Amino acid sequence: MDTNVGRTAACWLTALGALLVPRTAVPAGAPEPVPLVKGLVFTTTAHAGLTTSAGSVPVADTEAVYSVVGTGDERIMFRFSVSAPADSSAGKLLDQVPHSFDREVRREDLRAAARLTVFWNSTDPPLLPGQTFATTSSTVLQTLRDTGRIAFILGVNEPEKGLESVSALLPFLGVSRHYYRGTLERVGASEPFSVLLDGRRTTVPAVHVRGTLTFSDRTITPQIWWLDDASNPLTLKWIVGSVYETVTRIDRPLTGTGSATTVADGLTGRSCRAELSGVYFTTASAQVLDASMPALERFAALMNQHPNWQITVEGHTDNIGSAPYNMDLSSRRADAVRDVLIRRFAVPAAKLQSHGYGLTRPVETNATDEGRAHNRRVEVSRQCNS
Amino acid sequence: MQQLTVVRLARSLAGIALVAVTLASCGRSASSQEQSKATPPRVESTATRDACSLLEPKEVEAVLGASLATPPFLSRDGLPTYDGSACQYEDANLHNITIDVEWDGGATVFKMSGALQSLVNQTAAKGLVHLAEGADVAGEWDEARVIGCCSFVALRGDQMVTVDVGGSKAPMAAAATLADMAIKRLDHVLAIRGLPNVKAAMAFESAHRPKRIDPCALVSRAEAEAIVGKLEGEPTPNDDRCVYQHVIEGAFGPTYVVKVRWTGGFSDFRLQNDVSATFTKGFTKNMPIASDRKEAFESALTGRELANPAWDVANFSITGLSAVKKDVSVSIEPQGGSREDTIKLMEKAMSKF
Numbered sequence: 001m002d003t004n005v006g007r008t009a010a011c012w013l014t015a016l017g018a019l020l021v022p023r024t025a026v027p028a029g030a031p032e033p034v035p036l037v038k039g040l041v042f043t044t045t046a047h048a049g050l051t052t053s054a055g056s057v058p059v060a061d062t063e064a065v066y067s068v069v070g071t072g073d074e075r076i077m078f079r080f081s082v083s084a085p086a087d088s089s090a091g092k093l094l095d096q097v098p099h100s101f102d103r104e105v106r107r108e109d110l111r112a113a114a115r116l117t118v119f120w121n122s123t124d125p126p127l128l129p130g131q132t133f134a135t136t137s138s139t140v141l142q143t144l145r146d147t148g149r150i151a152f153i154l155g156v157n158e159p160e161k162g163l164e165s166v167s168a169l170l171p172f173l174g175v176s177r178h179y180y181r182g183t184l185e186r187v188g189a190s191e192p193f194s195v196l197l198d199g200r201r202t203t204v205p206a207v208h209v210r211g212t213l214t215f216s217d218r219t220i221t222p223q224i225w226w227l228d229d230a231s232n233p234l235t236l237k238w239i240v241g242s243v244y245e246t247v248t249r250i251d252r253p254l255t256g257t258g259s260a261t262t263v264a265d266g267l268t269g270r271s272c273r274a275e276l277s278g279v280y281f282t283t284a285s286a287q288v289l290d291a292s293m294p295a296l297e298r299f300a301a302l303m304n305q306h307p308n309w310q311i312t313v314e315g316h317t318d319n320i321g322s323a324p325y326n327m328d329l330s331s332r333r334a335d336a337v338r339d340v341l342i343r344r345f346a347v348p349a350a351k352l353q354s355h356g357y358g359l360t361r362p363v364e365t366n367a368t369d370e371g372r373a374h375n376r377r378v379e380v381s382r383q384c385n386s
Numbered sequence: 387m388q389q390l391t392v393v394r395l396a397r398s399l400a401g402i403a404l405v406a407v408t409l410a411s412c413g414r415s416a417s418s419q420e421q422s423k424a425t426p427p428r429v430e431s432t433a434t435r436d437a438c439s440l441l442e443p444k445e446v447e448a449v450l451g452a453s454l455a456t457p458p459f460l461s462r463d464g465l466p467t468y469d470g471s472a473c474q475y476e477d478a479n480l481h482n483i484t485i486d487v488e489w490d491g492g493a494t495v496f497k498m499s500g501a502l503q504s505l506v507n508q509t510a511a512k513g514l515v516h517l518a519e520g521a522d523v524a525g526e527w528d529e530a531r532v533i534g535c536c537s538f539v540a541l542r543g544d545q546m547v548t549v550d551v552g553g554s555k556a557p558m559a560a561a562a563t564l565a566d567m568a569i570k571r572l573d574h575v576l577a578i579r580g581l582p583n584v585k586a587a588m589a590f591e592s593a594h595r596p597k598r599i600d601p602c603a604l605v606s607r608a609e610a611e612a613i614v615g616k617l618e619g620e621p622t623p624n625d626d627r628c629v630y631q632h633v634i635e636g637a638f639g640p641t642y643v644v645k646v647r648w649t650g651g652f653s654d655f656r657l658q659n660d661v662s663a664t665f666t667k668g669f670t671k672n673m674p675i676a677s678d679r680k681e682a683f684e685s686a687l688t689g690r691e692l693a694n695p696a697w698d699v700a701n702f703s704i705t706g707l708s709a710v711k712k713d714v715s716v717s718i719e720p721q722g723g724s725r726e727d728t729i730k731l732m733e734k735a736m737s738k739f
Contacts, residue, residue, distance in 0.1 A: 106524075115528065129524035153528065160494055176497045179528040179543055216490070216544040 031205050032197060036076060036110075036135065036232040039253025040068040041278060041291050045369040046245035048119070049157075050084070051175045052093045059243075060090035065280050066134055067291045069102075076110065078103045078133060080120075081289070083282055085321070102126050103133045112139045117155030118238050118245065119177065131155070134235055136226050141233040144207055148186040154213055154222055155179050156240055180213035180220055190228045193236050196249040196374055199277035201364070205229075206236050248373035251278040253294070263380070264302055267309070273381035279337060286329075286336040293344070296337065299380065300345030312353040313338045314379040318372035319359045331356025337378055436460070437473035437487045438580030440547070440568035449551070449560040452477035455594070459587035460580040464553070464650045464713070466587035473580045476587070479698060480595060480713035481652060482553035483561075485568060492546030499539060500531060523559065525566035532558060535660030536653065540565040545572050552653030553713070555699070596714050596739045601646045602628040604716065604735040613730045614642065614723065630731075632723070640723035642731060643706075644716060651715030655699060655708060662703045696733040707732050711739045 034040070043065050050060040062084045070077035081100035084090035101120070104127040115131045117124075143150045160176045187210055192203035205228035212221050220240055227234040237246040266274025278295030281288060288296075303309055315330030315337075334354035341347040364371035438458040447453055455478040460470035464482065472486040488495050523530065527540035527547075536552030538561035547568045549561040602621040610630050611617055618631040618638065626646045632639035647654050692700045692707070700709030706719040707728050716735050720728040 109524075128529060130527070155528065160497075176493050177529075178493055179541075181543060215493075 031229065032202070034197070034204065034227060034229060034232055034234060034250055034252060036068060036071075036234075037253060038068050038071050039294065040250070041280070042066050042134075042234070042247050042250045043280070043373065044245050044247050045373065046082075046243075048243040048245065049159075049175075050090045050093060051157075052097045054093050054096040056174075057089045057093060060084055060088070062090055062094075064245075065289065065291060073107070075104045075106055075127070078105070079291075080134075081282070086285070105131070105133045105135075110135065110137055113137045114140050114150060115153040115155070115179070116235070117177065118235070118240070119155065119157035121157065121177065136224075136233045136235065138230045138233065141207060141226060141228070141230050144184075144186045144209060149211075150184050150209075151182075152184045152211070152213070153179050153181050154220075154240075156215075156220065158218075178215040178218070180215045180218075180222075182211050182213035184209040184211035184213075184222075184224070187223075191225070193225055193227075194370055195236070195247055196277075196370070198250070198252055199275045199377075201374065204236070207233070246369055248370050249277075251295075263299065264306075267311075267380065267382045272384040273314075273379055276337075276378045276380055279378045281333055281336075286332040288333075288336050288340050292340075296340055297345055300341055300347050303341075303347050303351065307351075310351055310353070310383040312355055312381045312383075313341070314381060315354075315356040315358075316361055316363075316375060316377050316379065317359050318375040319362070319366040320372065321359075323358055323360075327356055327358035327360075329356070330358045334378065435487070435489045436575075436579045436581060437471060437485050438583075439575035439578050440487065440571045441473075441475075441485060441564060442576065442578070443475065445567060446475040446483055446564065449556045449564060450475060450477055450481060450483055450554050451556075452479070452481065456587045456590040457583040458578065458580050459583040461587075464653070466584045466591060468581065468584050470580075470584075474587070476553075476590075478594070480553075481555070481698075482713070483556065483564070484550045484553070485564065486548045486550070487568075487572075488546040490544060492541055493544050496529065496531070496539065496541040496546050499533060523562045525562065526569045527565065530562070530565070535656045536561070538562050538565050540569050542569045542572060547572075550653070552656045553650070554652065594712070596648070596712050598648045599738075600628075601626050601644060604628070604644065604646065604738050605630070605731055609734050610642070610731065613734070614640065614727045640727075641721040642723050642728065643719040643721065644731070644735065645719075647715045649713060651710040651713045652699070654715050655710045658708065659701065659703070662705075692729075694729070694733065696736040700732070709736060711736050714739055 043063060046062050046064065047059065048062070050057045050062060062082050064080050064082040066078055066080040068076060069079045079100065079102050082094065083099065084094055086092070086095065101124075103120070103124075106127070106129060109130060109132055113130055113132050114137065116136055117128065117131055117133070140150050140152070155177050156179075157175050157177050160174050187208040190205040191208050193206035194201065194203050196202075197204065206225040207228045208223065208225050210221065210223040212219055214220075223237075223239045224235065225237040227236055234247070234250075238244060263274045263276070266272075276295055276299060279288065279292040281292075303311065313334045315332075315334035317326040317330050319326075321329075331354070334356050338352045338354040341352060342349045359366075359375075362371075362375040363377070364374045366372050366375060438460065441458075443454050443458055446458070454475055456476060458473050458475050459466045461467060461472050461474035461484065462470040464474070464484075466474070472484045474482050474484045476482040525540065527542050530538065530540040533539055533548075534552075536558070537548055537550045538558060539546060539548045540562075547565050549565045549568070551558065551561040551564075600623055602623045605621070605628075607617055607620055610621065614630070614632050616633055618633045622629045622631075626648070628644045630642040630644070632641065692702060692709075694700060694709075697709040697711045700707060702725070706717055707725075708715060708717040709732050710716075716732065718728050718732055718735075
């Protein structure tokens with residue numbers, strides 16, 4: 001897939017980092033649970049049109065961070081932000097409008113709704129009853145398991161025919177959401193889907209479906225991959241025509257000290273280094289997103305347990321954009337993470353260094369969305385003689 | 387009905403340039419027509435496209451709270467007409483509920499109505515989830531929206547249904563229920579048509595809807611003087627208004643301004659109450675209210691009605707007394723006048739219907 005159309009710089013809203021990360025793929029075994037609970041964060045890469053009040057881009061590569069920020073008896077609350085490289089056309093558009101939003105989904109829709117909107121609008125209400133967001137429902141997944149097919153409704157944003165003149169004047173009014181109806185059919189058995197799970201390259205089981213859906217006189221033939229987990233059938237990927245969105249990274253909320261221990265294992269092991277998962281930035285900026293705070297707080301606690309450690313925070317990028325640009329960006333982000341650890345979590349400044357490595361140290365191929373997502377990361381390294 | 391204004395305006399705007407408005411918004415989209423392919427248009431007889439074919443009369447009667455006085459009929463602006471796009475359900479007191487359908491292009495109209503509404507009230511545009519009663523609603527629709535006080539708009543595919551309960555006392559939740567019933571029948575309409583019932587509806591309207599008269603004839607000079615005392619002269623008509631100027635010992639006293647709306651009175655009453663409540667809520671926030679105006683403000687806030695056998699529905703707002711009978715609304719602004727005299731004037735006016 002050509003994911004680099006229109007990109008002139010690193011697509012940097014990243015889930016950087018990772019808890020210690022064995023750099024080899026974990027073979028598929030018993031599926032690891034990905035519960036839809038507060039603190040779950042997943043990031044996506046999308047290749048789709050972008051329209052704002054300031055203009056539109058026919059095709060743009062954007063990234064989004066989705067966080068589960070609340071779980072109530074009746075609703076699940078998501079927050080997501082979308083970004084693109086600041087010097088790209090999409091990035092310039094996003095810079096002029098709000099690009100972080102809240103969405104809610106009713107639990108009864110998580111149980112039974114067979115309607116999903118994969119494109120979003122900032123003007124959408126927070127809750128659209130009768131729909132799911134970012135997942136499908138348990139009923140849909142179970143029906144696909146049982147029968148291999150399901151009547152489904154897919155909400156898709158499209159340019160509005162006959163409103164070309166409106167689009168020229170007010171781009172956002174030239175796009176409408178169309179709800180396509182039809183039947184989705186399962187494609188084969190459960191498929192392995194590659195993703196960074198808590199910073200580890202692994203595969204999760206996915207239910208792959210496709211079908212022909214219609215709206216008025218139009219048809220589409222979408223494909224969707226859902227996590228094969230009835231408790232959280234997360235939308236892992238969708239394709240409509242040549243546009244798509246795919247999950248590249250999932251960071252589960254940590255319970256206990258397991259993940260912190262993994263970081264500790266990395267720092268005390270032979271490599272003396274580990275990735276920090278769950279650190280997110282806005283595009284082409286050194287602003288650390290709030291969703292990063294739990295991961296950084298845990299790392300600060302780990303450092304407090306080891307007062308003799310001297311740590312270097314390292315920034316790494318993918319290969320999109322020039323080397324000097326990526327070097328500068330990675331340095332600024334490493335600085336920003338160090339700054340948060342010092343100012344917010346009271347890690348002594350003398351114990352922390354920061355360094356940017358830009359695109360020079362990839363851990364996976366830069367030829368795929370998934371690989372680039374992993375290459376955009378924050379690592380921490382320890383001076384092993386300390 | 388006025389509640390449909392936004393939807394109608396949206397219809398007329400579809401396909402032409404809008405005024406320059408900045409919406410702080412963004413969204414991803416399929417980039418072009420390459421994503422969807424055109425297929426041959428669905429062949430559907432326009433003869434079946436009758437807004438009255440989506441609801442059973444008894445279903446509407448249950449919401450209206452009364453039997454229909456005439457079979458459902460095609461209407462426009464609240465009156466029967468052979469080329470009406472809406473279907474109207476009306477009881478003997480002219481309470482009514484209407485349903486309107488966009489059989490094609492509903493997605494565009496729905497989108498435009500939301501965009502227009504957002505110009506007026508961003509919160510309302512985003513607040514489609516919460517009905518006035520505070521309930522979340524879901525139905526067979528893809529998306530739904532509340533417009534104004536009394537219209538529930540539901541989109542399914544490229545078809546859109548609007549249920550307007552402004553002419554009745556039905557709550558918005560009831561409108562949502564009717565919209566859900568209608569949406570489910572879009573693919574298999576009922577064998578009910580409104581067109582053949584227009585003639586009967588016209589006859590019913592002619593027999594029961596109050597005829598338009600000189601507004602000053604609603605309360606004659608003698609009747610007014612019997613209530614408020616001597617007037618400065620004959621009441622002064624001006625379109626659908628009439629002004630009564632009271633004099634006290636040769637000097638001008640209170641002035642009573644009577645305004646009449648001859649059709650859509652119930653709907654207008656609910657809409658005005660909704661606007662008044664919204665305005666009053668914002669205007670009176672943290673502001674002390676004079677004791678003699680307190681009831682009017684509270685009435686505006688709560689929509690509390692003023693019961694009286696002389697009318698179907700009425701209340702005092704900060705601008706005066708509004709009452710409706712047989713779908714004719716009358717409002718009286720007592721500029722310096724008393725509440726009691728205003729009520730007596732209204733009773734007299736309503737006795738003419």
